[in-house]
Each structure stands twice: as structure tokens, then as C-alpha cells.
Amino acid sequence: MLNTYNNNQNCIINTYKKKLITLKKQANIARQKIIKVTTEVESGHLAGSLSCIDILVVLYFMVLKHNPKKPDWEKRDRFILSKGHAAPALYTVLAMSGYFKEEELYTLRKINSRLQGHPDSKKLPGIEISTGSLGQGLSAAVGMALGYKYDNNNGQVYCLVGDGECDEGQIWEAAMFASSKNLENITVIVDRNKYQIDGRTEEVLKLEPFASKWNSFGWKTKEIDGHNLEEILESLQDSRGRRVAIIANTVKGKGVSFLENNNKYHSKSCCREDCEEAINELCKRLELIE
């Protein structure tokens, strides 16, 4: 009996480990796609896409209840990318999930494309609401959570905000509203990469003490390593049915040595030579994943 139990446990642990390895590989491949696409179209916010891609990979491939063939499925969990400029990361996981063909990624920011510079909900299935002007996505996410609560819909609403974005007063209005209405179905993930366009967040407009701010606004708050897939997975799953702010400590440009913490790539892409070098580096890292 005890052996059967242990065998089952081992089996579960092995499956979990395999899943994590798969996720790590997917995150690496997603990074490659983001870099290739933004280089090809010579545009797009690269560094902030790379800082949040691990979170998006875990969300879309392990956490979200969603159906790419039926984007309007009523019982779905919702995801809102409040930092809309990380659209290349979102489009990549949407394509990898099957919302549209991966070739379409190369239409990013081109004329007549569904893949606008910032997510356009009227154009692309899977985009819950248009974002791009910072500070606004969280309010919409809270509104959706409010609607779900009224409808007794068990779906969870996940919203990714940038740390620089938290300069906006509206973020805190939304945070206050969510706790005021006792919403227990919303997760905020802050991509805490510590940079915004004009420089370091702590120099442009100080956010710290950041976690305690969220906490004092009525959110259960957790700080994680935003590139540790296990920590991301655990914290996202734990937040279901609760009101949680996850401060994900990340690195801008994560995954490629010369892009990391290099704010030059906030709103631009790599040149072709740099792209090649970045892809080579990621391919080497991919081989090492086990």
C-alpha cells in the first residue's frame, strides 16, 4: 500500500518535473520568436517583452482556463496585458497557444495587420480589451472580475502591469476599488524589471516600499523571482479564488546577456547581427535545459 502511494507520488513529481522542463523550453522558444519577429519588422518593445515572457508562458500553457478555438467561451479565465507595449510577448504566446498561425507574428506592426503595435481588442481574438495607454488595463480587469462575481462565474482574472506603469494614479484607484468591493477573483502580476523609459524606476519616481503599498491597498502580496517558472506557477495557482498582487522581480531583456538590464532596448528591436547572436545564445541555453 505504502509502495503504491510512493509510486503514485513519484509519478506525480516526475510528471510535474517534465512539465516544468517543457515550460522552460517553451519560454526559450518564445524568447527566440520575440527577438526574431521584432528584428524582422524592425520595431517593437523588446526588453519589456523579454522580462515578462516567463510569466506569460506559465499563464497561457499551465494556468489559464481558456479555449483558443473559442476565445469568447463564457467560463474562461481572463488575461489583460495592462502594459500593452509588451504586445510581442502576448502575441507570441497567443500564437503558440493556437489563437492564430505563427506566421502571422511577422505581420506585427505592419499595415492591415491584426497585430497592432499595442493590443487592439476589435482586431484580434484573445484580446479582452484594448491597452497601450498605461494605467488603464487594471481597471478593466477589475471590472471584469466584478462582472464575474455578480454572475457567480468561477473564472479568475489575471492582469499583468509594468512597474513603471504603477506611477499612474489609476492603478491605485483600481487597487482600492477591488478591495473595497471584496473581489476575490483577481490576480495582479507586476513585472518588476525596475526600469521605465527614462531610466530606473527608483530614480524616475520611487515605488518602494512597493509590496507594502499593494498590501496596504488590501491585496495579499507575494514577491517572487519572475524568471523562476516553479515560483511563477505556484504563486499564480495559489492566487485563484483570492485577491493577490504578485510582485515578480524580473530582469529587463532577460535571457540574452547583452540585452539584460540594457534599457536601450526598451522600445526598439535588435539589428540583424545582434539578433543572430541572441538566437545562438538562446539555442545553446535550450540545449542545456533538462
Next chain:
Amino acid sequence: MNLKSTRDSYGETLVELGEINKDLFVMDADLSMSTKTCFFAEKYPEKFFNAGVAEQNMIGIASGLSKTNKTVVVSTLAVFTPGRSYDQIRNTLVHSNCDVKIVVTHAGLSVGKDGSSHQSFEDIALARVIPNLNVIVPCDAIETKAALTTAINTFGPFYIRLGRPEVPIINKKDYKFKLGKGLILREGNDVTMIGCGIMVFEMLEAAKVLEKGNISAEVINMPSIKPIDKDLIRECAKKTGLVFTCEEHSIIGGLGSAVLEVLEEEKNIIIRRIGIKDTFGESGLPKELFEKYGLSADKIVESIKRYVHK
């Protein structure tokens, strides 16, 4: 003459519509007593959400809420929305084609004693320039009810502008509102007056005075600022050749500008805009302010007489 404020009619209509439409939700930004959404809040407390003094968040919450298959009406004063929450209206609400109706009260000079900080002369211009946002300015309680009902039964974003004071009821009970349509309230051959909101009554009064001086004035109520009734405007302008627009709003960007845009390619038509002449307002009684700022019926008569000599 029966008097009733458009905001009272709004509050009552919301309650009636809440009975029919189970997916109707209402929000306010701590002004529900003023905007009269308090009637709905009292009847359907579970479907009313107060955002507090936070107009930007209110627009965002309403947008998100509407995306769970609900129709949401949001209210505050015209001076705070669209102004305070403009980016949110543009980039979240309208950009995402949310089924949200923005209904604002206390528009224009007739706010009176609260003064210039609370007198909105710019909101029609701000709303009108956003693509796919319908803009409506009802003139009385009956038109308010009809327009609100149409807005709630029509998917997509609307901006509806109401006033603070009691205003005369002009329309008959069987009045039908049609989006994009104006109404000829009085036929005339010498001059065409086109107005909206509280100014419709002033235009009708002005027409009576003008008639005594043998000036035949046409009065057109234009509640639908966007879409606007281009055919009616062109037809009437060609007939009289003299058009006066009347609005409780800046002459820049409002109804007057919309009419000018319609008539830009027409020849031999004189167009004059009556409204607030690119200035802030001040405290005072609405009647006094209308005199001082040239919006009262007798001031409209004076303006028209400068162009029609009989």
C-alpha cells in the same frame, strides 16, 4: 408650462429600464444625488457601483464590466467627464467598443452659482472628436427618456449630455427619438435656427418674438450631434440661406462647428454660431448668465436682427 430637469427624467428612466433590462448596471463617481442615479441605486443596489471620486477608474471598471455581457451606464458631471477621464474614454472604452453609456449632468452655463470650475463648455467638442462615439444632447425630459432608451437598446458607446435646472417640456408624450435625426419644431423661411439642449426652448421663444417683427424663423432641434442629420441641415440652409446655431457650449468644436462642417461646401449661406465665445464662465443665476453671455432668447433675437432686415 410643465417644467422638469433632464437629470430627473434620466434617473427615473434608468429605474424603468432596469426593470426591463436585467443586464443593465449603473456606476457613479460620488455624485449619484446630483446625477440622479441614486434612484437606480436605491431600487437595484446590487447593480449599482460607486467608484468614489475616481472618474478614470470608473470608466475602466465600466468598460471591463461591459465585457462580461452587460450594459453599463456611468454618470458624473459634464465638467469631470469626458475631461478628467478622456484618455480612458478614448483608449479603453471606445477603442474596445464597450457597451457603455456615459451620461453626464450639470452641463454648460446653466449650472449657475457653482461658477466656472463647474461649467463645462468643452465636453461636446471632446466627445465629438472620438471615432464611433455617439453624442446626444436632449432638450427636455421627454427627449431624455427617449434618447436614453435608444442608447441602452443600441450596442456601443454613447455620450449623453444633460443639464442641472428644470427646463420646459417641449416634446409630446409620443415623441420618438431617432439617432442621427433632427426635428423641425417650427417652419420658417427667413432664418434657420439649429440648436440642442436647453437652447431649444430659447430658440422657440426667440422665434415667437421674431414673428412679431415679421421675421419667419425656422427652429430645428438637433439632439443627435453625432451622427448628425446632414440632409436636414443642408436642406434647411439652402432654403433660408441664413443659419444660426445655438448651444450652451463653446462655439469651438460643438454643434455649431458640426453644422459648419456639414455646410463647408455649400455656397451663399451665412452661418453664425451662438454659444460661449472662447471664455470661462462665472457664478450667477442661470437667467443672468444667459443674458450676459448672449444665450437668452432676446439676445438670439438681437443677433438675428442684425442679419435680417424687414
